[in-house]
Amino acid sequence: MNTSALIMVILAYGSVTVITVYFFVKVLNTPHKAGDEDDKIPPVKSYDAT
Amino acid sequence: MTKTTESWGSRVGLVLAMAGNAVGLGNFLRFPVQAIQNGGGSFIIPYLVCFLLMGLPLLFIEWSMGRFGGKFGHHSTPFILDAMTKQRFWKYIGVFGIFTNLAVAAYYCYLESWTLAYIWHSITGTFANMDQTQVSDFFNTYTDITVSTTGIPYEAVIFWLLCLAINTYILSRGLSGGIEKVAKIGMPLLILFGIILAIRAVTLKAGHDGAINDGTAGLNYLWTPDIKSIWKPSVWLAAAGQIFFTLSVGMGTIQCYASYLNSKDDIALNAMSAGWMNEFVEVVLGGSIVISITVGYFGVDGMVNLVNQAGGLGLGFRTLPYLFQQWGPVLALLSGVFWFGLLFFAGITSSLAMGTPFMGFLQDEFGWKRQRAAWGFGLFVLILGLPTVFFFKQGAFDEYDYWAGTVSLVIFALFETILFAWIFGMDKGWAEITRGADIKVPNIFRFIIKFVTPLLLLAVFIGSLPGIWDKITEDVHWQVQFARLLLLAVWIGTAVLVYIAYRKRQKEGRFTS
Numbered sequence: 315m316n317t318s319a320l321i322m323v324i325l326a327y328g329s330v331t332v333i334t335v336y337f338f339v340k341v342l343n344t345p346h347k348a349g350d351e352d353d354k355i356p357p358v359k360s361y362d363a364t
Numbered sequence: 365m366t367k368t369t370e371s372w373g374s375r376v377g378l379v380l381a382m383a384g385n386a387v388g389l390g391n392f393l394r395f396p397v398q399a400i401q402n403g404g405g406s407f408i409i410p411y412l413v414c415f416l417l418m419g420l421p422l423l424f425i426e427w428s429m430g431r432f433g434g435k436f437g438h439h440s441t442p443f444i445l446d447a448m449t450k451q452r453f454w455k456y457i458g459v460f461g462i463f464t465n466l467a468v469a470a471y472y473c474y475l476e477s478w479t480l481a482y483i484w485h486s487i488t489g490t491f492a493n494m495d496q497t498q499v500s501d502f503f504n505t506y507t508d509i510t511v512s513t514t515g516i517p518y519e520a521v522i523f524w525l526l527c528l529a530i531n532t533y534i535l536s537r538g539l540s541g542g543i544e545k546v547a548k549i550g551m552p553l554l555i556l557f558g559i560i561l562a563i564r565a566v567t568l569k570a571g572h573d574g575a576i577n578d579g580t581a582g583l584n585y586l587w588t589p590d591i592k593s594i595w596k597p598s599v600w601l602a603a604a605g606q607i608f609f610t611l612s613v614g615m616g617t618i619q620c621y622a623s624y625l626n627s628k629d630d631i632a633l634n635a636m637s638a639g640w641m642n643e644f645v646e647v648v649l650g651g652s653i654v655i656s657i658t659v660g661y662f663g664v665d666g667m668v669n670l671v672n673q674a675g676g677l678g679l680g681f682r683t684l685p686y687l688f689q690q691w692g693p694v695l696a697l698l699s700g701v702f703w704f705g706l707l708f709f710a711g712i713t714s715s716l717a718m719g720t721p722f723m724g725f726l727q728d729e730f731g732w733k734r735q736r737a738a739w740g741f742g743l744f745v746l747i748l749g750l751p752t753v754f755f756f757k758q759g760a761f762d763e764y765d766y767w768a769g770t771v772s773l774v775i776f777a778l779f780e781t782i783l784f785a786w787i788f789g790m791d792k793g794w795a796e797i798t799r800g801a802d803i804k805v806p807n808i809f810r811f812i813i814k815f816v817t818p819l820l821l822l823a824v825f826i827g828s829l830p831g832i833w834d835k836i837t838e839d840v841h842w843q844v845q846f847a848r849l850l851l852l853a854v855w856i857g858t859a860v861l862v863y864i865a866y867r868k869r870q871k872e873g874r875f876t877s
Contacts, residue, residue, distance in 0.1 A: 315580050319588040322405035326412075326587070327648050334644040337637040341379055344802045347628055 370734070371624050373540030375634070381547040382621055382638035383645075384713025386612045387554065389475065391646040391710060393676030395606060396655045399586055400671065402602045403593030408647070410594065410603035414820070415643065418604060421809060421817040422613040422777060423639050425784045427631040428796035430622025439623045439724030441616040442862045445780070448788045455866065456859055457783075460776035461616020462725055463855045465718040467768030468615070469531075469741075470749035471761050472718065476711035477527035478681065479704045481506065481519070486700025491685045492693065499686035500678075507756050524753055525746075531712065532742030535719045536735045539624060543716050550709035551641075557702040557709075558649035564699070565656035574690040575660040582659030582667070586651060601827045604820055609770075610646055611639060614777030617717040620724055632801035645710075653703075654679050661687050680707065719745075729865035751850060755843035763847040766835060774828060778821040785814045 315323070372378040399407040433444030441461025445454040485491060491499055509520045534542040568579030593599050612618065622631060658667040658679055667679075674682055680703075688699040722744070723737040732740065751760040784793050794810050 315584040316588060319405055319584045319586075322408065322587040322589055323583055326405075326408045326651075330640070330643050330647045334637075334640040337633065337640050338379070340633060340802070341375060341637045344375075344630070344633065346375060347630070347800060 370539045373544050377540065377544035377548055378621070378625075379634055379637050379641070380551045381543055381713070381717070382618065382634065383641040384547045384551050384709075385617050385621065385717035386610065386638065386642035386714075387551070387645045387710050388610075388612070388714045389479075389680070389707055389710055390610055390676075391642070391650045392558075392653060392707065393650075393680045395610065395646045395650045396586060397671055397676040397679075398602055398606045399651065400655065400668070402599045403590040403596075404585065405587035405589035406591055406594050407599065407603060408587075410600045411606060414600070414604045414607040415639075417812055417816050418820045419607040419611050419613070420636070420639060421813045422608075422781070423611065423618065423635040424632065424797045424805070424809065425781060425793070425813065425817075426613060426618035427622045427635045428793065429780065429784060430619035431625045431627060431629065431631055432796050433619065434623030434625060435627050437728060439620055439728055440721040441619055441776075441780075442725070443728070443865075444619050444623065445783060446866075448783060451787070452866075454783060455862055457776070457779045458616075459855060459859045459862055460614075460772050460779075461619065462721050463858050464615050464768050464772045464776065465617060465721050466741075466744060466748060466854060466858070467764055467772075467851055469715055469718040469745045471752040471764040471769075472711065472715050473527050473531060473745060474524050474749055474752050474756075474761065476708065476715055477520070477524040478506070479708040479711060480527055481523040482681065482685065482704040483701055483708065484523075486685070486688075486697060486704060489693070489697070491689055491700070492696065494686065494689070496683070496686045499689075500674075500682040502685075503678075503682050509753065509756075521753060524749070528742055528746055528749075531715050531719065531745075532738050534712075534716055535723065535741060536738035538734055539720075543720070546716060547713055550713050554706045554709040554713075555645065555649070557706040558645065558653070561699065561702055561706070562649050562652035562656075564695075565653050565660070568656065568660040570660075573692075577660050577663060579656040579660050581664070582656035583652065585659060585664050585667075586655050601824065604824050605827075608773065608777070608824060611642060612714065612717070614773035614775075614780070615718070616721045616776070620721040621717065623724070628800045630800050630802040632797060632805045633803045636803065654684065657687055658683060661690065725861075725865075729861075729868065748850065748854065751843065751847050755841075755847065758841040758843040760843050760847040763840075763844050764851065767848065767851050771828065771832060774821065774825050778818070778825055781813070781818050781821055785818060790814050 372381075399411075429444055429448065433439070433441075433447050436443075436447045438444045438447055440458070442455040442458035444461075445458040446452065448454070485502075491502070494502070506520055509518055534546055536542070537545075566579040566583060568575045568577075570576060570578050608614065625631065654676065655667065658670065662670065670679060670683055684703060685700060688696045688703070690696075691699060719738065719741045722741050723732075723734070726732040726737040726740060727734065752764055755761075790810055790813065793813070797809075798805055
């Protein structure tokens with residue numbers, strides 16, 4: 315491989331792989347927040363047809 | 365009225381399902397061809413810039429729109445968009461978020477069924493002892509439904525029906541019981557198969573197994589930067605288009621998946637993780653397999669000729685099955701199963717996502733149970749997909765892909781970005797994006813979402829106008845005209861259903877926001 319192609323491969327593959335792993339590990343290690351199910355039920359109001 | 369009580373079983377499951385929604389056959393077959401045609405190694409620069417300026421902002425927009433709509437019990441775009449503004453016509457823009465999925469699923473399931481069939485043929489050794497022309501012609505024979513390659517009458521139709529049945533069954537099992545389980549199995553396997561094939565591809569040695577070049581010759585060709593090309597607008601347009609289609613934005617599936625989140629759940633980190641996972645599959649795996657193997661056997665000129673003749677799809681289905689045979693019977697079988705297996709997982713995790721907006725709409729608005737909605741989707745896709753199967757050679761498949769899989773996405777993404785940034789407003793929009801966020805979203809995205817992303821989308825849309833004009837004015841078979849009219853009828857029919865649902869809501873005194 316020529317030098318410029320090698321640099322592009324290392325930079326592109328390296329950066330994309332590192333960022334992907336970083337965010338996925340962060341997803342795995344971040345504790346789940348307690349949900350508030352009441353948020354799913356909107357308050358009753360009449361339909362606004364305007 | 366049945367209230368949808370679906371939810372995601374785990375955060376990892378959600379991220380893998382979202383990544384699976386984005387990862388499709390295009391990651392392996394479209395990206396490398398686009399890179400070759402647009403400057404090789406330097407394509408990655410506009411590509412990643414467009415990912416940051418258009419891809420990630422659209423992911424943030426769609427995730428937050430979905431979670432916002434979910435608060436009001438909406439799981440499809442017509443009423444998610446309706447909930448964001450008092451201007452009632454927006455729900456008809458949201459029709460695109462159902463229409464696109466129905467129409468794309470109609471041809472995509474057929475494409476997906478080819479991968480199933482090719483797994484079967486790889487296992488049974490159909491391609492052994494075939495020369496390159498015979499393997500290439502096999503594809504023509506397979507898609508000519510009147511000819512059987514296995515002795516099974518209407519083989520392509522059988523595999524298509526099987527594929528549809530698998531999709532429908534999984535959808536009928538629900539989010540956590542069906543889609544999430546498939547994503548948790550399918551995505552790791554896809555990545556594993558991809559890594560194995562990528563290592564095999566780049567370690568090909570000239571003189572071994574019939575190869576005339578090292579595998580790295582393909583990487584060398586693909587990644588050598590042509591710096592001058594960075595200044596060409598057409599390269600930027602191609603990069604923006606690739607980012608757009610690879611992330612499955614502008615379809616309505618992301619909003620649907622996100623609508624099952626709790627209002628305090630994170631979306632920023634989830635969107636980042638799913639988006640970058642798609643990039644890993646596309647750039648690292650997609651950039652390593654097809655081109656490296658093809659250049660290894662045919663050289664650069666041979667590969668370019670093949671790309672010009674049949675595109676990425678041709679390389680995947682007409683060329684690779686032949687090249688795998690050069691590695692001996694065991695590796696040929698394994699490589700065929702890995703290659704078409706990863707394409708199958710890439711396909712099914714996307715087609716499952718396409719089923720959920722229509723199902724959510726039927727459940728929310730007409731009180732359908734999940735199983736009924738799933739089989740309703742399957743039946744509808746079966747009917748809508750018939751022209752793509754029976755009129756494949758006349759161009760019905762490509763017609764669906766163009767109008768539903770290309771034009772509709774751009775239109776919907778442009779409108780939803782305008783709605784989010786300018787009508788819903790960036791103050792409320794930014795609050796939605798950052799609510800419950802597990803990472804700090806850089807403030808610069810506020811500016812990007814408001815100004816840069818809509819302009820980029822507008823550029824992509826304007827750039828596609830000449831193509832649309834050419835399409836409309838070209839002479840086509842009656843089968844293609846029929847396909848167009850059918851798609852138009854589906855859009856209008858969906859809009860009518862949305863209107864009926866709206867009147868039903870009015871009658872029942874239910875609100876949309």
